[in-house]
Amino acid sequence: MMRSTRSPLGLAALVAAGALLPTLAAAGPVRPAYRTAPSAAPAREIARAYVVADAARLGAGAVDFAEIAVTDEVRTARNGVTHVYLRQTVNGLQVDGAELGVHVDRAGRVFHVTGRPVAALTQRAAESRSFPLLTPEEAIEAAVRAVGLGTVERLDLLEVGGGAERAAVLANAAISELPIPVRLRYFRVPDSDLLRLAWNLSIKNPSGAQWWDFWVDAESGAVLGRHDWTTDASYRVFASPKESPNDGP
Secondary structure (H helix, E strand, O other): OOOOOOOOHHHHHHHHHHHHHHHHHHHOOOOOOOOOOOOOOOHHHHHHHHOOOOHHHHHHOOOHOOEEEEEEEEEOOOOOEEEEEEEEEOOOOOEEEEEEEEEEEOOEEEEEEEEOOOOOOHHHOOOOOOOOOHHHHHHHHHHHHHHHHOOOOOEEEEEEOOOOOOOOEEEEOOOOOEEEEEEEEEEEOOOOOOEEEEEEEEEEOOOOOOOOEEEEEEOOOOEEEEEOOOOOOOHHHHHHHHOOOOOOO
């Protein structure tokens, strides 16, 4: 015969929990704990102001949000909630892997925040390179080698942008069905606050099988991160919500 393994204390706890159920049911649904007062300001302004004001609660300092990019803003018509997605920025470069979701109700109150910021952001950036050793072409070659797409014979330069990102668009139909956008970013090493200066680029396999985002170390040429859009439709929680790798920040 099987013997019960529950202790008297365990049984008492179960009885007590059962007695509480009617009380909890009578109390009604649990309401969110609002982090801000109602506001008529645009949701993105509410979100930006909130992360600066409540930086300590988020595990960072106000200075860590001195530069912050709004990467997307989505309103849910059913309940009036606006989801604002932010990314930390330093030295004019966005930090991929340092995203926050700030969720604002129809009354302009912040009630939920997702993500974890990088603390001491300026210091972390100073510990990384400030200037790339690799050219955009060399970064593309490193990405192509990593996925075995062959040898890059040539790359046609279609566009050159200015600014800290040193953005460019290159093309070679043999390795990418679409033009290849390249830009500098800081890459957050997973499960840490360490940053690496990296070239972020996207390549669409001419066979149509893969559409990759790459982060290539701007010093060593190592592939720090890779994301295949064709096998993972959950990019919103990985980084910023976009419809494709070419949809901006």
